[in-house]
Amino acid sequence: MNWPWVLDHLGYFGDLLLEHLSMAVPPVLYGLLIALPLGVACARWPRLYGVVLAATSALYALPSLALFIFMLDFTGLTITTVIAPLTVYTLSVLVRNVVDGLRGVPESVRQSAVAMGFGAVRRLLQIELPIALPVVIAGLRVATVSNISLVSVGALIGFGGLGKLFTDGLQRAFLTPILVGIVLTVVLALVADTLLVLTQRLLTPWSRR
Amino acid sequence: MRIFSVAWHWFGQPEQWTGSDGIPNRLLEHLYYTSLSLLIAAAVAIPLGLLIGHTNRGGFLVVNLSNAARALPTAGVLVLVVTLSGIGLLPVIVALVVLAIPSILVNTYAGVRQVPRETVDAARGMGMRGGQVLWQVETPLAMPLIMTGLRTAAIQIVSTATVAAYVGLGGLGRYIFDGLARRDYPALVGGAVIVVGLALGTEGAFVAVRSLIAKRTQGE
Secondary structure, rough: OOOOHHHHHHHHHHHHHHHHHHHHHHHHHHHHHHHHHHHHHHHHHHHHHHHHHHHHHHHHHHOHHHHHHHHHHHHHHHHHHHHHHHHHHHHHHHHHHHHHHHHHOHHHHHHHHHHHHOOOHHHHHHHHHHHHHHHHHHHHHHHHHHHHHHHHHHHHHOOOOOOHHHHHHHOOOHHHHHHHHHHHHHHHHHHHHHHHHHHHHHHHHHHHH | OHHHHHHHHHOOOHHHHHHOOOOOHHHHHHHHHHHHHHHHHHHHHHHHHHHHHHHOOOOHHHHHHHHHHHHHOOOHHHHHHHHHHOHHHHHHHHHHHHHHHHHHHHEEEEEEEEOHHHHHHHHHOOOOOOOHHHHHHHHHHHHHHHHHHHHHHHHHHHHHHHHHHHOOOOOOHHHHHHHHOOOOOOOHHHHHHHHHHHHHHHHHHHHHHHHHHHHHHHHH
């Protein structure tokens, strides 16, 4: 470990960290925006869910490196090349969790809401989605952590936030940037994961013991 | 769709099908890295998961460590081992095994833990010892989840084994990294298409095995 080098490059690490986040976070948001309505529709129409499930598990199996390359044709070397495939992965994980979460709402709760005069939309927004939230957030955690680690793969084709430290370290046979890259990626993932757990606690105060 | 006509043309050329840079050889190399890594990962993670699930000790620790390990960037682990031990098969296998262990371990553990308490008690009541309960009751009941773990791991490894070529080895990643270096667009897309096919084939193979097992157990 070359500490003086680390201290000299703190600003550079900060830039890479921001670049990494700019590629890892938007896919989670886009994925959620698509997965929520899609999941709600799938929970309502099981036949649609069959099709969506088959499609998303096939999409999830696609290698990220291959997807990055297919994207190059459409987007060139921009961060969209990384963001679009990661959105697909996030979506594939989340749809399943949204449906599982909604299906986990007890029938008695649903009936009570109907009896209290809740319409379909209000019931969804105020009763069903909040109850499904822990399962949805569990999916968000998986997607976020894997996105953060997948962004580094982008470095192999020329961009990828903290992944640059890996390609740089390999070319110079220099261990320090590689270690810094690994540690920062893992720490970033753990921080993001902790933030999601805290968000869940904040949003579902009733589940606190 | 320009990329597909480009790839189609690339596949049609005879030199793609012979020699050390031919598709058959690259595919075999890829499958070699993949199966070796999956075997090692399974040999480590399945017994460990069964043991932790059976004794119910250290489960919390293992699940949390595995989740943290999922955050490990494979490219980082790869270049780290290359820098430490030099170019060769070892770094590639280490990186892929590290990638595969968490999904197998967590699923095996969860598989054993979801066996109903009453079932285990009944087995003990019939006079089974710990080892017998594990082998004859818990392991078979955990099988669906163990298979899920293996499937996830296999797909991850097949998709990621392309990085072997980044550190000078073979496999399907050769087309991708050589294609990038030489600006050989058809090879780049062709390689990516084969990797996608292989990943989908792996998924399909696991689905087929699962339905085969389901059919046999129903027939009994």
